[in-house]
Amino acid sequence: MGLSGISLLTTTYSLILQHQSLLLCLRAKGFGLDLKKDMEGVDYLSDERKKAQFDVEAMKIAWAGSLEAFQLSDRMAKLVANDPAFEKFTRPMLGRKELIKNTLRKAAHGWKLIVDLRLTEEEAKWLRLYIDEPAYTDLHWGMFIPAIEGQGTEEQKKKWLPLAKKMQIIGCYAQTELGHGSNVQGLETTATFDPQTDEFIMHSPTLTSSKWWPGGLGKASTHAVVYARLIVGGEFHGVHGFIVQLRSLDDHSPLPGVTVGDIGMKFGNGAYNTMDNGVLRFDHVRIPRDQMLMRVSQVTREGKIMQSDVPRQLIYGTMVYVRQTIVADASKALSRAVCIATRYSAIRRQFGSRNGGPETQVIDYKTQQSRLFPLLASAYAFRFVGEWLKWLYTDVKERLAANDFSTLPEAHACTAGLKSLTTSFTADGIEECRKLCGGHGYLVSSGLPELFAVYIPACTYEGDNVVLLLQVARFLVKTVSELGYKKPVGTTAYMGRVASLMQNNCAVQTAEGWLNPGAVVEAFESRAARMAVRCGQQLAKYENPEEGFAELSADLVEASIAHCQLIVVSKFIEKLQQDIPGKGVKQTLEVLCYVYALFLLHKHQGDFLATGYLTPKQASLANDQLRTLYSKVRPNAITLVDSFNYTDHYLGSILGRYDGNVYPKLYEAAWKDPLNDSDVVDGFYEYVQPILKQKLRTAKL
Ligand SMILES: CCCCCCCCCCCCCCCCC/C=C/C(=O)SCCNC(=O)CCNC(=O)[C@H](O)C(C)(C)COP(=O)(O)OP(=O)(O)OC[C@H]1O[C@@H](n2cnc3c(N)ncnc32)[C@H](O)[C@@H]1OP(=O)(O)O
Numbered sequence: 001m002g003l004s005g006i007s008l009l010t011t012t013y014s015l016i017l018q019h020q021s022l023l024l025c026l027r028a029k030g031f032g033l034d035l036k037k038d039m040e041g042v043d044y045l046s047d048e049r050k051k052a053q054f055d056v057e058a059m060k061i062a063w064a065g066s067l068e069a070f071q072l073s074d075r076m077a078k079l080v081a082n083d084p085a086f087e088k089f090t091r092p093m094l095g096r097k098e099l100i101k102n103t104l105r106k107a108a109h110g111w112k113l114i115v116d117l118r119l120t121e122e123e124a125k126w127l128r129l130y131i132d133e134p135a136y137t138d139l140h141w142g143m144f145i146p147a148i149e150g151q152g153t154e155e156q157k158k159k160w161l162p163l164a165k166k167m168q169i170i171g172c173y174a175q176t177e178l179g180h181g182s183n184v185q186g187l188e189t190t191a192t193f194d195p196q197t198d199e200f201i202m203h204s205p206t207l208t209s210s211k212w213w214p215g216g217l218g219k220a221s222t223h224a225v226v227y228a229r230l231i232v233g234g235e236f237h238g239v240h241g242f243i244v245q246l247r248s249l250d251d252h253s254p255l256p257g258v259t260v261g262d263i264g265m266k267f268g269n270g271a272y273n274t275m276d277n278g279v280l281r282f283d284h285v286r287i288p289r290d291q292m293l294m295r296v297s298q299v300t301r302e303g304k305i306m307q308s309d310v311p312r313q314l315i316y317g318t319m320v321y322v323r324q325t326i327v328a329d330a331s332k333a334l335s336r337a338v339c340i341a342t343r344y345s346a347i348r349r350q351f352g353s354r355n356g357g358p359e360t361q362v363i364d365y366k367t368q369q370s371r372l373f374p375l376l377a378s379a380y381a382f383r384f385v386g387e388w389l390k391w392l393y394t395d396v397k398e399r400l401a402a403n404d405f406s407t408l409p410e411a412h413a414c415t416a417g418l419k420s421l422t423t424s425f426t427a428d429g430i431e432e433c434r435k436l437c438g439g440h441g442y443l444v445s446s447g448l449p450e451l452f453a454v455y456i457p458a459c460t461y462e463g464d465n466v467v468l469l470l471q472v473a474r475f476l477v478k479t480v481s482e483l484g485y486k487k488p489v490g491t492t493a494y495m496g497r498v499a500s501l502m503q504n505n506c507a508v509q510t511a512e513g514w515l516n517p518g519a520v521v522e523a524f525e526s527r528a529a530r531m532a533v534r535c536g537q538q539l540a541k542y543e544n545p546e547e548g549f550a551e552l553s554a555d556l557v558e559a560s561i562a563h564c565q566l567i568v569v570s571k572f573i574e575k576l577q578q579d580i581p582g583k584g585v586k587q588t589l590e591v592l593c594y595v596y597a598l599f600l601l602h603k604h605q606g607d608f609l610a611t612g613y614l615t616p617k618q619a620s621l622a623n624d625q626l627r628t629l630y631s632k633v634r635p636n637a638i639t640l641v642d643s644f645n646y647t648d649h650y651l652g653s654i655l656g657r658y659d660g661n662v663y664p665k666l667y668e669a670a671w672k673d674p675l676n677d678s679d680v681v682d683g684f685y686e687y688v689q690p691i692l693k694q695k696l697r698t699a700k701l
């Protein structure tokens with residue numbers, strides 16, 4: 001290494017010493033330099049932690065939902081973090097076969113813990129979260145079992161659930177096909193009733209009817225709930241779910257007539273490649289009649305179709321359940337990325353040094369704050385709306401069990417809309433966090449690339465986000481069209497005040513005027529109501545409503561987003577009306593709630609201005625208030641992310657380490673890369689040296 005290289009290194013390390021004054025001896029492997037090593041156990045973020053204006057332990061409980069929920073989650077996080085079987089740092093470097101085998105091993109170890117420690121279902125869910133590795137078990141527990149629970153008869157549940165819950169069979173959810181995913185009614189797989197043998201014949205008539213994507217199908221599942229066109233007496237009777245065995249329970253080989261495999265590598269290293277998303281084809285595979293899930297419709301021994309009084313839409317019920325869990329997971333993924341970016345932004349310094357003093361922490365730049373703090377506020381907002389959605393889902397589930405289907409359309413609209421809103425924002429937010437971490441955010445060791453790669457399909461699976469917003473739009477248009485004779489309830493209750501929401505304009509006169517929950521909610525209600533009514537008026541101009549809906553679909557999507565943002569803002573405000581114990585906790589959450597609402601108002605000010613609810617002056621006052629709010633968040637930023645209570649294992653990020661000991665650990669990690677096992681790279685003698693030694697005869701370089 002030349003002198004300039006050494007002086008560059010020396011400068012780098014003197015900078016580190018400036019910022020982290022307790023570094024002692026670092027050793028620069030490979031450079032023959034005896035540099036200084038950092039002191040383990042030092043908290044480089046302790047000054048930041050001292051700035052907190054609220055009780056962090058109480059905030060942890062507010063984030064978790066209750067003391068019991070906090071203790072449970074904390075116990076599971078530590079269980080995983082302290083178990084070497086759940087090591088995950090080498091994951092992005094593993095080949096596909098190793099990756100899948102590793103995931104199977106972890107799933108088996110997780111199951112052993114569940115059995116040996118007699119973990120409850122709630123504990124097992126947290127265990128899955130902290131193991132942090134998509135696996136076939138997600139689909140088995142998250143979709144296969146719920147599909148049987150929601151769509152099976154009592155008899156079917158009695159037969160299949162004990163087997164599934166003891167993992168004596170492994171199931172997946174096989175709905176999507178090569179040719180159709182969003183359009184479920186367009187699925188091509190057939191289930192034809194054969195009255196001679198009292199069986200269904202499962203068949204894949206075309207290439208595009210091949211099941212394609214189901215997680216856990218590729219290599220792990222023994223069974224699947226397969227969605228297929230029911231054909232009885234030569235007639236099509238809609239799409240239904242069927243329990244089909246795919247592989248032998250002895251040697252796991254595919255059963256006769258079943259062709260099954262993995263669909264191949266997906267985006268990113270590690271990431272979702274731990275999941276065996278699969279392809280499946282049937283060649284006239286026969287299953288007994290009682291393996292059609294028959295809560296909604298029954299096929300009798302004689303081949304008669306009987307409809308129960310359960311609505312047909314219940315066939316889509318599993319998706320309602322999973323969309324609700326996806327909203328809860330969005331707050332976890334976003335908070336994780338925000339935790340990394342916030343801690344690193346406090347450690348990282350750039351510019352602003354006076355007379356050799358320390359440079360400015362990048363978290364103190366207003367631009368950094370205006371990008372980071374809305375993400376932090378959104379993580380909290382999604383946490384609370386997720387909590388509310390869980391309540392809504394539990395309520396609808398109890399009603400469905402009692403054959404009350406009245407709230408199903410609203411549950412569908414809320415789960416579809418919030419799934420879309422929170423996953424799109426979270427996917428973009430993770431990428432923003434990567435950029436907030438500058439160059440180091442692009443390193444796998446920052447934890448952000450894999451988090452991004454694993455997260456982004458959430459915008460597509462369980463319903464493409466645009467397709468889902470169009471479902472919300474249908475619900476809104478219907479609500480608007482019924483206003484004259486039907487009182488809107490639940491999340492559309494505000495539409496009942498549509499006349500005043502259309503007439504009254506914003507009364508805010510000062511920046512402080514925006515620190516008023518009533519003013520904020522009314523602004524979001526007016527914007528949502530005006531956009532929905534405007535769409536309704538436009539639609540009325542079309543003779544054919546479906547044609548109008550297609551033509552106006554981009555506007556309808558925007559109206560749906562406005563409605564969903566209103567739900568998130570109002571649920572955050574409602575949360576703050578509850579008793580939230582702990583010094584300064586409620587006040588700090590209030591600041592975040594205003595950041596969330598005013599950030600959205602600023603970002604979508606075009607909507608608020610175009611609908612005529614706000615004047616440009618009022619929009620500008622909201623932005624002034626937002627800047628003031630960022631200054632209020634600043635001293636609490638580190639402790640607000642500490643309140644997520646994430647272990648370093650779960651974060652999986654050198655930049656987001658709790659102790660902020662970033663540079664020595666980044667440096668150390670680089671030397672662990674297999675490329676640095678030798679000084680001379682493999683391939684040097686074959687491919688590099690011949691170039692170095694060549695005698696140029698013709699090239700004129
Ligand atoms: C002990 C151990 C424990 C371990 C714990 C482990 C826990 C694991 C946790 C869970 C983890 C989960 C991991 C998630 C991994 C994700 C894997 C991904 C899976 C998938 O992607 S599955 C496939 C998903 N596919 C889709 O989402 C397709 C999207 N398309 C649709 O939803 C629909 O087809 C459609 C709605 C877009 C179709 O529209 P169309 O107009 O054609 O519809 P129909 O004519 O059929 O019906 C319209 C009417 O039905 C209503 N509707 C629609 N959907 C629903 C619904 N879901 N619920 C209720 N009602 C619905 C409409 O509103 C219409 O009603 P109307 O009254 O007629 O207007």
Ligand SMILES: Cc1cc2nc3c(=O)[nH]c(=O)nc-3n(C[C@H](O)[C@H](O)[C@H](O)COP(=O)(O)OP(=O)(O)OC[C@H]3O[C@@H](n4cnc5c(N)ncnc54)[C@H](O)[C@@H]3O)c2cc1C
Pocket residue numbers: 139173174175176179180181182183212213214215272277457460461462463464465466467470
């Ligand atoms: C990682 C991953 C895991 C998955 N796991 C499973 C699983 O376990 N089981 C399972 O059954 N499936 C699974 N899927 C499939 C998933 O549910 C579908 O991919 C998803 O529903 C989207 O459907 P599609 O692929 O047909 O998209 P398409 O509908 O083909 O979407 C393509 C584009 O067309 C647009 N579009 C489609 N329809 C409309 C419309 N009506 N109006 C306007 N725009 C439209 C979409 O917005 C999108 O931009 C998984 C997918 C992924 C990526």
